[in-house]
Amino acid sequence: MKSLRPAFTLIEILIAVAILSVSFIFVLKMHSDNAKHIIYLSERNKHSLQDSLYLSQNILRHHKDNKTAYAILERHFRIKESESREILKKSSRDIYIPEEIRIIPPPETPGPTAIVNEIKLKDKHSSIYWHFKIQSF
Numbered sequence: 850m851k852s853l854r855p856a857f858t859l860i861e862i863l864i865a866v867a868i869l870s871v872s873f874i875f876v877l878k879m880h881s882d883n884a885k886h887i888i889y890l891s892e893r894n895k896h897s898l899q900d901s902l903y904l905s906q907n908i909l910r911h912h913k914d915n916k917t918a919y920a921i922l923e924r925h926f927r928i929k930e931s932e933s934r935e936i937l938k939k940s941s942r943d944i945y946i947p948e949e950i951r952i953i954p955p956p957e958t959p960g961p962t963a964i965v966n967e968i969k970l971k972d973k974h975s976s977i978y979w980h981f982k983i984q985s986f
């Protein structure tokens with residue numbers, strides 16, 4: 850007489866398929882969210898690199914202005930290539946510079962004094978930078 854091999858029942862197989870499908874959906878959702886974060890971070894890094902074009906010594910005079918990268922750089926560089934000029938003209942930021950902060954050591958303690966300016970560059974991805982100028986030691 851033949852003995853029957855133990856096998857999975859139909860209900861057990863359906864439960865296993867349901868568990869696998871839920872876990873696959875979860876993994877695909879995580880993958881999709883990670884892709885969105887990667888795109889956001891790459892855009893943010895690209896804008897940070899473009900922000901470096903605005904951080905010259907002359908930036909402090911442009912409070913509440915909207916400037917292009919070309920308008921900031923044309924005083925310092927001669928840009929002969931028209932394609933580069935057009936790319937720089939497309940990149941613009943709103944510039945806000947709040948009141949400067951003076952850092953002074955306590956009265957009886959020797960130390961440096963400095964002026965600190967906060968520079969806010971506003972665009973799709975806004976950024977804040979700090980400009981430090983040490984006055985005396």
